[in-house]
Amino acid sequence: MNAKQTTRNVLVLLIALVLAFLAGQDFRDMQQPDKIYAENPALTRVAKLSEYNPNLKGTAGDTDIYVFDSGVPGGVALVYGGTHANETAAVMNAITYVENVSVTQGKLFVMPQANLSAFSATLPLRAQMGHMTFTLADGSVRTVRMGTRLANPVHQWPDPNYRLNSSGRVLEHGEIAEIRNLNRNHPGMEDGYLVEMVCYGIRKLVETENVDVLYDGHEASPEFRAVNFLIAHQRAMDLGSAAILNANLDAMMEGDMDGYPFKLDLSGATSWGLSHRALGDNTQAMATLFESLNPVMGFCHEKVTEALVKDGISPNYVHITDLGLLGSGELTDAGSPIELRAGYHMEMSRHLIGALGELNPEKTLTISGLPTFNDLVANGFEGILKPVK
Amino acid sequence: MKRFTRILALVLALAAITAVMSAETAYTFRTSKEERVVTENGEFTADLIVDPVLITSIGQSADVSMLDALMKKVGATYTFDPIAPAEEVAKYKTVIIASGASSKGLGAAGISQEQETARAEAIMKTVEENEITVILAHLGGPGRRGALSDTFSDMVLGKFTDFAAEKEIPITLLATIADAMTVLKDLFAPVAQ
Numbered sequence: 001m002n003a004k005q006t007t008r009n010v011l012v013l014l015i016a017l018v019l020a021f022l023a024g025q026d027f028r029d030m031q032q033p034d035k036i037y038a039e040n041p042a043l044t045r046v047a048k049l050s051e052y053n054p055n056l057k058g059t060a061g062d063t064d065i066y067v068f069d070s071g072v073p074g075g076v077a078l079v080y081g082g083t084h085a086n087e088t089a090a091v092m093n094a095i096t097y098v099e100n101v102s103v104t105q106g107k108l109f110v111m112p113q114a115n116l117s118a119f120s121a122t123l124p125l126r127a128q129m130g131h132m133t134f135t136l137a138d139g140s141v142r143t144v145r146m147g148t149r150l151a152n153p154v155h156q157w158p159d160p161n162y163r164l165n166s167s168g169r170v171l172e173h174g175e176i177a178e179i180r181n182l183n184r185n186h187p188g189m190e191d192g193y194l195v196e197m198v199c200y201g202i203r204k205l206v207e208t209e210n211v212d213v214l215y216d217g218h219e220a221s222p223e224f225r226a227v228n229f230l231i232a233h234q235r236a237m238d239l240g241s242a243a244i245l246n247a248n249l250d251a252m253m254e255g256d257m258d259g260y261p262f263k264l265d266l267s268g269a270t271s272w273g274l275s276h277r278a279l280g281d282n283t284q285a286m287a288t289l290f291e292s293l294n295p296v297m298g299f300c301h302e303k304v305t306e307a308l309v310k311d312g313i314s315p316n317y318v319h320i321t322d323l324g325l326l327g328s329g330e331l332t333d334a335g336s337p338i339e340l341r342a343g344y345h346m347e348m349s350r351h352l353i354g355a356l357g358e359l360n361p362e363k364t365l366t367i368s369g370l371p372t373f374n375d376l377v378a379n380g381f382e383g384i385l386k387p388v389k
Numbered sequence: 390m391k392r393f394t395r396i397l398a399l400v401l402a403l404a405a406i407t408a409v410m411s412a413e414t415a416y417t418f419r420t421s422k423e424e425r426v427v428t429e430n431g432e433f434t435a436d437l438i439v440d441p442v443l444i445t446s447i448g449q450s451a452d453v454s455m456l457d458a459l460m461k462k463v464g465a466t467y468t469f470d471p472i473a474p475a476e477e478v479a480k481y482k483t484v485i486i487a488s489g490a491s492s493k494g495l496g497a498a499g500i501s502q503e504q505e506t507a508r509a510e511a512i513m514k515t516v517e518e519n520e521i522t523v524i525l526a527h528l529g530g531p532g533r534r535g536a537l538s539d540t541f542s543d544m545v546l547g548k549f550t551d552f553a554a555e556k557e558i559p560i561t562l563l564a565t566i567a568d569a570m571t572v573l574k575d576l577f578a579p580v581a582q
């Protein structure tokens with residue numbers, strides 16, 4: 001090899017290294033934990049999921065749980081988001097609870113990032129941005145990661161070719177990656193794949209803390225039949241009905257005569273490994289799941305920019321709606337903004353908590369401090385989120 | 390009319406404003422922002438309701454659970470049995486049927502579509518023979534008027550509004566589920582004068 005060749009080779013390698021370094025910044029950024037405001041005076045403590053499954057200690061699955069304990073006996077609820085880390089409205093709902101809620105009777109657990117590992121990567125080949133930002137009144141910027149549906153393969157890999165998981169669901173063929181999907185592996189395993197261990201941690205949290213109602217927040221594509229549906233385990237149907245009714249009565253009281261587009265459906269008997277089925281069957285909790293409408297979850301959306309995620313404005317889906325091709329999840333030019341979606345999650349979960357005490361007075365869980373739906377929609381997260389130091 | 394001597398249809402049409410705008414269906418919506426509760430073909434009054442009252446489902450969709458929540462909220466006195474057989478229905482004077490089919494709901498109740506159809510037919514016969522007042526409640530709006538739901542609804546009252554008009558059965562249409570509160574309160578829990 002002559003000197004000229006060597007120089008050229010070194011140069012090529014250097015350029016490759018520079019490009020890798022620059023691209024690596026994006027990947028590295030995604031590994032940085034989100035700063036969540038934790039100065040709410042009502043916050044009792046921040047627990048770790050590894051308290052409920054010690055095998056999670058030191059892993060990428062050891063997520064934070066915000067505990068609000070009134071010290072007064074009553075009902076217990078778990079409100080969480082981030083089962084799917086790209087379903088951002090559910091994450092923002094949980095963050096809104098963490099920052100604002102206070103509890104005067106009963107105990108509330110809030111987990112904004114249930115599948116924490118999934119926040120550290122975006123879906124490959126989708127050109128999806130990795131963060132949402134909100135500029136607050138004081139000029140500071142709040143950043144929230146937008147991850148993906150599955151745990152990061154960096155943390156859990158390879159996917160087994162065959163897995164009969166704890167729920168009885170067989171993961172094989174096209175479904176093998178679902179071993180990294182938090183909402184396919186409930187009730188989980190104490191010592192198994194990372195996501196299975198996370199599932200087990202949630203199950204143990206629910207059991208140990210005597211959780212009465214659990215709320216698993218999701219987002220769905222316009223094509224999905226169950227947009228704005230509350231899916232309830234059979235033991236949670238009464239609770240779900242009362243919550244939907246109360247939410248609509250509340251809306252009317254506030255002058256919103258259209259009410260909320262919430263509908264109720266029963267958890268499928270064969271929804272193996274999903275929270276509403278597997279945690280409803282295997283724990284004492286009344287398990288519920290709600291899906292808000294996010295065009296990013298579908299197949300026909302435009303490039304996943306921050307604007308698309310935050311405003312939910314998708315001309316493609318407006319066109320599809322106008323053609324009459326959507327059975328649910330219709331979109332207009334007004335879009336499906338993050339505040340509206342998170343507001344739906346907030347109203348749905350708030351009223352499930354309210355209905356708990358209405359149906360079983362000894363299980364009363366009294367919360368306050370959350371913004372109203374109208375506040376959230378009118379002021380946006382720019383006006384609701386608190387600055388973090 | 391001998392056949393359905395005292396049949397009433399109370400249709401809780403949960404038509405969200407999006408549905409009102411929907412051009413997909415040939416059905417013309419009666420309710421609007423201004424007129425949230427519309428009654429056609431007569432009137433509903435509390436004296437039409439004779440105790441005891443049963444709530445049941447035909448089709449086993451989640452709607453029956455929403456109806457239960459509404460009735461609880463207004464403080465009505467009733468028995469809730471979504472899978473009540475015809476012999477049970479015979480013990481009541483007023484039966485509210487939440488119609489709407491759900492394969493999940495049927496599955497959870499361990500009932501096949503055929504069995505549910507047979508049960509519905511038996512209930513129809515029973516209410517006729519015993520002159521039981523029937524109130525058909527449909528919640529969920531046009532999204533729930535799929536082929537499977539319609540099979541069941543057709544069996545009970547055909548297409549609601551057309552049938553009601555044809556047979557001169559009172560029908561009440563509501564803009565949202567919250568609007569059902571006042572209507573049900575007047576019928577089932579009237580304030581003592």
Ligand SMILES: [Zn+2]
Pocket residue numbers: 083084087217218219
């Ligand atoms: Zn999801």
